[in-house]
Amino acid sequence: MTGGERNSDLERLATKFGAEVLETEVFRGLPQASIRPDRLREILAFLRSEEGGGYTMLADLTCADYLHLDARDARFGVIYVLLNYRRPARLLLRVLLSAQHPAVDSVVPLFPGANWAEREVYDFYGITFRGHPDLTRILCPEDFEGHPLRKDFPLAGIGYRERFEVVKD
Amino acid sequence: MGLESKLAGEGFLVTRFDSILNWARKNSLWPMPFGTACCAIEMMAVMCAKYDLARFGAEVMRFSPRQADLMLVAGRVAIKQMKVLIHIWKQMPEPKWCISMGACASTGGVFNTYTLVQGIDQFIPVDVYLPGCPPRPETIIDGLRMIQDKIDQERSAARIHGE
Numbered sequence: 001m002t003g004g005e006r007n008s009d010l011e012r013l014a015t016k017f018g019a020e021v022l023e024t025e026v027f028r029g030l031p032q033a034s035i036r037p038d039r040l041r042e043i044l045a046f047l048r049s050e051e052g053g054g055y056t057m058l059a060d061l062t063c064a065d066y067l068h069l070d071a072r073d074a075r076f077g078v079i080y081v082l083l084n085y086r087r088p089a090r091l092l093l094r095v096l097l098s099a100q101h102p103a104v105d106s107v108v109p110l111f112p113g114a115n116w117a118e119r120e121v122y123d124f125y126g127i128t129f130r131g132h133p134d135l136t137r138i139l140c141p142e143d144f145e146g147h148p149l150r151k152d153f154p155l156a157g158i159g160y161r162e163r164f165e166v167v168k169d
Numbered sequence: 170m171g172l173e174s175k176l177a178g179e180g181f182l183v184t185r186f187d188s189i190l191n192w193a194r195k196n197s198l199w200p201m202p203f204g205t206a207c208c209a210i211e212m213m214a215v216m217c218a219k220y221d222l223a224r225f226g227a228e229v230m231r232f233s234p235r236q237a238d239l240m241l242v243a244g245r246v247a248i249k250q251m252k253v254l255i256h257i258w259k260q261m262p263e264p265k266w267c268i269s270m271g272a273c274a275s276t277g278g279v280f281n282t283y284t285l286v287q288g289i290d291q292f293i294p295v296d297v298y299l300p301g302c303p304p305r306p307e308t309i310i311d312g313l314r315m316i317q318d319k320i321d322q323e324r325s326a327a328r329i330h331g332e
Contacts, residue, residue: 141249148283157283164248164286 007031009053009091016052017043022096032092034077037104040095044110047082047091055082055091058107061117063125067151075099076127080107097127106132124149187325194238194264195320196226198313201237201261203254206244208271208303215306225313234260239316240293243303245273246286258293264323266316269295270309272302 005026010033014021020043023034035043046052060081067075074096082091095104106129107114118129119138126147129135137144146158172181204212215222222228231237234257246254258267269289272278275298277287289295296319297312304312 153283155283156281161248161283161285161287164251 009047012052013043013047016046030090030092032094034094034096037095037097041105041107041110043093044080044107047093048110053089053091054084054086055089057083057085058111058114059083061114061121063121063127065125065149065151073098076102076125078104078121078127102126103128103130105130108132123147126150187323190325191320191323195317198227198239198316199229199231199237200227200239200241201234201257202230202241202243203257204243205246205250206273208243208274211303211306211309212241212243212270215309220306220310222310222313225310225317227313235262237261238265240265240267241270242267242274242289243270245278245280246289247284248286251286251292254289255292266296266319267293268297268299268312268316270299270312271304272300278302
């Protein structure tokens with residue numbers, strides 16, 4: 001636990017999963033935890049349960065590219081924003097993934113709403129979600145190459161724009 | 170020709186077919202609004218009371234391309250969307266004209282990105298480009314007047330026979 005504030009849910013999580021939890025912190029009132037990818041589903045199921053804090057809603061699922069930023073050689077962070085409506089309380093979970101073959105278990109069996117969000121993260125960051133029912137691009141064209149929100153993707157693209165067929169009547 | 174005696178007292182005038190056709194066309198343009206961004210807001214403004222495009226006969230917005238003869242591309246067009254724009258353009262019956270409104274539609278504007286078409290004239294023929302980000306309503310009126318001038322120069326035989 002860094003910083004002065006403590007959070008009982010983070011403490012319970014760190015106690016239960018030990019080395020899986022890399023870092024916990026309360027940043028400006030928002031409790032957050034960075035974890036290893038291996039037991040993600042277990043951890044999310046625990047946080048969803050009453051015992052783990054009752055975070056029954058997955059408010060957002062997104063990703064960040066920490067290219068050259070993270071000392072642990074973890075390039076991507078898949079971010080799960082969890083919400084407990086009744087207390088109410090928010091908790092942010094960050095799964096750190098390495099640059100080579102970034103892959104993590106899909107959480108669609110736990111939170112069906114993660115379906116399109118995971119497709120979007122796959123589309124823009126190229127992160128594979130194991131066990132996703134339909135892991136295809138959601139916003140970019142189907143035949144698009146590359147993952148445009150990666151920090152090493154050039155802004156003007158890698159040729160898709162130029163290859164697009166020009167038709168004139 | 171004897172018309173004078175036949176229509177004596179009723180009055181008539183003689184003109185060229187093209188003149189009267191072009192006069193009718195240029196004063197009853199039906200725009201197809203393809204508004205995708207902030208340019209569309211200016212386009213709406215120009216339709217409203219203050220600028221009132223109805224003064225130039227182009228107030229009937231048609232959301233069906235089959236009833237329109239002026240394509241108004243107002244805003245940035247994504248590459249994925251370009252297929253839709255081409256489809257709509259092809260659905261519009263001849264004769265038809267196209268206004269590329271604003272920096273984005275004409276050149277891509279500030280969005281030199283992987284998603285954006287860098288000028289719709291790569292894909293469909295454009296008659297008038299309107300500068301601005303977004304263009305003022307006066308610019309739109311000016312552009313419409315340019316289209317009207319262009320229509321005035323039309324020779325319908327050229328349209329039909331491709332001369």
